[in-house]
Amino acid sequence: MKTNIFDRLSFLSLFFVVVLLPLFFLPFANIPVETSKGLLLVAGLALCIVFWTISRLIDGKIVFPKSWLLLAGFGIVLVFFISALFAGVSQVSLFGTMLDVGSFWFIFSAFILMLMSAVIFQTGQRAKIVLLGTILSSTIVLIFQSTHLFFPEVTTLGVLASVTENLIGSWNALGLFAGFSGLLFLLVIEFFPISVAAKIILSIFIMLSILLAAAVNFPLVWILLGVSSLIIFIYKISLILQRRREEGVRPLADRLEEGGEKKHFPFVTFVVAILSLLFFMSAGFIGDFIPSRLSIANTEVSPSLKATMSVTKGVLAENPVLGLGPNRFAEAWSMYRPVVINNTQFWNVSFASGSGLLPTLAATSGGLGILAFLVFFILFLIIGAKSLFYNITQGVNFEMIVFFVLSLYLFIASFFYFTGAVIFLLSFAFTGVFIGLAAVNSGHEVSISFLNDHRKSFFSIVVLIILVIFSTAASFKYIERLVSIRYFFKSLAAPSIEDAEFAIGKALALYRNDLYLRTYAQIYLLKFNSLANQGKANLSDEDKALLQASLDQVIRGAQTAIAYDPKNYFNFQTLGSIYETLAASGIKDAYGKALEAYQTASTLNSNNPGLKLALAGVSNALGNVKEAKDYAAASLDLKPDYIEALIFLSQIAKNEGNNAVALSYATKALSIAPANSELIKYVDSLKNPPNITTPQTPAGTTKKP
DSSP states (O other): HHHHHHHHHHHHHHHHHHTTTOOOOTTSSSSSSHHHHHHHHHHHHHHHHHHHHHHHHHOOOOEEOOOOOHHHHHHHHHHHHHHHSSSSHHHHHHHTTTTTTSSHHHHHHHHHHHHHHHSOOHHHHHHHHHHHHHHHHHHHHHHHHHHHHOOTTSTTTTTOOOTTTOSSSHHHHHHHHHHHHHHHHHHHHHSSOOHHHHHHHHHOOOOOOOHHHHHHHHHHHHHHHHHHHHHHHHHHHHHHHHHHHHOOOHHHHHOEEEEEOOOOOOOHHHHHHHHHHHHTTTTTTTTTHHHHHOOOOOOOOOOHHHHHHHHHHHHHHHHHOOSSOOHHHHHHHHOOOGGGGSSSSSTTOSSSSSSSHHHHHHHHHHHHHHHHHHHHHHHHHHHHHHHHHHHHHHOOOHHHHHHHHHHHHHHHHHHHSSSOOOHHHHHHHHHHHHHOOOOOOOOOEEEOOSSSOOHHHHHHHHHHHHHHHHHHHHHHHHHHHHHHHHHHHHHHSSOOOOOOOOOHHHHHHHOOOOOHHHHHHHHHHHHHHHHTTTOOOGOHHHHHHHHHHHHHHHHHHHHHHHHOOOOOOHHHHHHHHHHHHHHHHTTHHHHEEEEHHHHHHHHHTTTTTTHHHHHHHHHHTTTOOOHHHHHHHHHHHHTTOOOOHHHHHHHHHHHHHHHHHHHHHHHHHHHTTOOOOHHHHHHHHHHHHHOOOOOOOTTOOOOOO
């Protein structure tokens, strides 16, 4: 009896994790929606594991699905762990700022979610309950987001500030989830015996999901939904024809009842396939209709698949086995991004992800990581294909088919787009359900009884207790870091420097990382400048001591950020910018230290023209005009239309008295931005320099040198 209670509690804990992932967020908590979902994941998994462990201690038996797919998933986790340990900045690769998508702990959590789903949701009844819960949560998301489009002020809940902000993540991720919801409803209509009223209701929500996807207007959604519905249509027709051939009934067009079940033409699936094709083929006409009417602009940008592969190639050339380490795509992008990116308006954007979530993971985990993912997905497709063909002939266990198709949709979406946490975690959860159902259906399970053997009993109990302790400790640690995010955002929106100083101090006390440390340095820089601007003569002895302490905190914050992650060029760029600001306040040798910091940043991000121009500015301030020209010229080599570099060289030429060269640089800059009023005035000043006449020496005096 006690075992059943804890089993049910374990089931409920995991059920709420899977079902509430699309819905869960912390309203009015000043925490991003995607970040807050980590609390549900970690706390729910911890409770699930604790209750499951207690149940196993009581009944003395552990049952696992016997699946090569689970082993392949464990292989991915193992590769990520080894890669993170040898990354050189393991703290970034292991956890990141806040359970970052791509970090080891995130991948580990996704695997545990898949494993526990396979263990707990392996019966058909429980799988149907999960399916029903997912239908309800998807319906709520569709209704809420549709309402948010028209009444964003009412549904903001202190978190969703704009129309495009949503419960799933990015705007395109919402479109993919709308397509996923439509596919889910479609599968239930076609493969489960439900009432006519239920079919009508689900058909209405299919239309709502299509309308929401049309509001997003992401082409990938129409491709996935259209191809999926077409495959379902063909599969359903083949099932009907197969049964009619076996039972010797009349052709499909007759639509007569047989065996108590009516064989209907999959009309809804056919309509969805046609609509998806229509929206995809007429994206510029029909597809833009709803977004234009709602004044929605989709401004998401990301590297192309080609650019992502270029970065992956650079990483593999340098670190072929283990890569740079998980969660370090931003650093990989800085080092290996294509130079052609400088010709776009995103030349100074540090992308933290590639064209898709899976390519991003592969880009940082090296050859072993790529191999592990390939093995996992090949096994997934093979096992899934076997299940599909088996059900064509046997006509049983449609739950397994549904979870496989939904997982496949989510994995493909994750390959072509950086879907974020919700969709990626759902793909692993549904894969786990599919694994459990497939194992039960084929009789492939591993059962371990340990109460009858003292040696097994002692070892098993120790392992299970350690599992409980680890799960509990991990959840508490995560909650600490989650609270730190709230203080971090408070520091950014603080009404005064003192409030910001207090908030960032609390955030760092809970969790130390380079983002917080850079913010810490900037806050104390503001405090330093507010005191320095008063003038030393107007400062009391206490204020002077506070001024020196603020200066120390500024430098210490930036240097600690570098110590935390010496591979992140942002940390060195921040230090260089700080020293450059301090130099203007008269701090000795500040320009020289700024130059050193910018040089290191430029080494880590060698194709960034902005860093070259920053080096040019500092070199010019130090009086090294030739070096300044060389750095500015290097920035123009990387970005020929870099207006700031052209103006910098023009001003140097003007200061040297070479007005013709100055005018040529300025004219080129004006040709790039002909509507820039400041450039027009500057060019006019070079074309018509003021007449400067030498004053006459008064009679009877001698002109001094």
